[in-house]
């Protein structure tokens with residue numbers, strides 16, 4: 306009997322003020338059968354890592370519109386590792402300039418999504434990545 | 444068991460893992476819980492229930508804050524929070540949003556927050572909430588706050604799980620009428636009118652008070668808790684009605700005081716023990732039912748259950764006859780080929 310559900314933390318780090326995109330993604334993931342923990346606006350990397358730990362999530366999705374991704378993302382990754390959660394898959398969405406994407410991927414981010422990305426793409430990517438990660442553990 | 448040792452050593456990642464194993468019904472989770480069980484029974488279990496949006500999460504946030512930084516000379520308590528939100532019956536997914544209101548608690552190692560999806564259970568909790576609470580209890584959290592789904596239905600399960608149940612109301616919107624219907628009042632140890640900054644709090648309080656007076660002409664309202672120790676006459680806990688503005692922290696000190704008072708009352712009148720007994724028996728009964736049903740179903744000859752259902756549909760068997768047909772078959776089928784038709 307397989308009771309496992311994919312657990313995803315959707316977080317909105319930084320100081321920018323709206324979370325419409327994050328909420329749309331959160332709902333799409335829920336509608337795809339995942340359990341989505343939504344933490345709201347203005348999360349610090351510390352808050353995000355703490356929530357990811359307590360909730361034992363498989364995936365962290367960061368929505369960043371402020372332009373601070375090159376400081377926020379590495380910090381979140383670093384804290385996840387420090388907590389022993391290097392296995393957590395990190396996805397980034399929002400307004401990310403093309404030239405920053407390779408650097409984010411090199412840090413260990415699984416994928417970066419621009420504003421127009423269909424939610425179905427994100428759903429499928431997450432599902433596949435989690436299955437792969439589980440396969441490599443088992 | 445390394446997982447158990449780590450949980451007992453206060454390793455938060457291990458605890459988080461354990462909670463997932465329990466939620467996922469994994470054998471390692473149950474084994475760990477078996478080992479941890481002797482350490483349970485220490486925490487004060489507090490349920491928080493009420494209609495959607497009344498401010499349960501905001502209130503939980505404030506109560507936890509107050510327990511962490513007491514102003515009244517009480518020692519600070521470590522706090523775990525279990526917040527249950529509904530699983531979508533269509534997708535099986537869930538949006539767990541209670542943490543949004545609990546940001547004040549982040550960064551405090553004396554607090555642990557876990558969101559749970561209801562995963563098909565209907566009573567306001569998830570199927571494994573009681574087990575998750577046990578794990579948190581064994582891990583040493585002194586107070587465990589449990590926020591129910593808050594469907595506005597009679598979420599009586601929380602009253603079975605918790606020592607103290609807070610029913611949250613808010614002014615206006617006919618919530619008071621709702622409470623009578625849903626039987627929420629019967630399970631309340633504390634009644635909190637949150638959003639007291641809104642108009643209509645007086646009205647709500649009056650409605651609650653008159654309902655309480657109807658409910659407490661004599662004696663306690665929770666007969667199953669009496670089964671063990673009849674309360675001495677005159678020692679009845681009448682739920683206090685308290686007003687809060689959870690967004691501003693107003694009225695929270697009084698709520699926390701009432702929580703401590705209720706715990707003291709339960710202990711002084713031996714009802715703590717009675718509730719423990721009722722709760723543990725309930726947990727056992729639930730598990731027994733599920734296990735017996737599963738075992739019995741597995742022992743049925745292939746297809747017979749479906750056949751009985753079909754005969755029920757065709758009105759060839761009444762439900763009572765169907766039951767007899769099934770029970771006569773199993774778990775001790777006779778030596779001959781089992782026959783459904785009597």
Ligand SMILES: Nc1nc2c(ncn2[C@@H]2O[C@H](COP(=O)(O)OP(=O)(O)OP(=O)(O)O)[C@@H](O)[C@H]2O)c(=O)[nH]1
Pocket residue numbers: 493494495496497498499500501502541544592593637638639640641687688689690691
């Ligand atoms: N005016 C006012 N608003 C409040 C108060 N407490 C909570 N709120 C607001 O009410 C809304 C719902 O609060 P929550 O704490 O999420 O309520 P809840 O009962 O946990 O909601 P669900 O978990 O979705 O059922 C939020 O916008 C809060 O800011 C209060 O005392 N006064």
Ligand SMILES: [Mg+2]
Pocket residue numbers: 499500501540541590
């Ligand atoms: Mg809530």
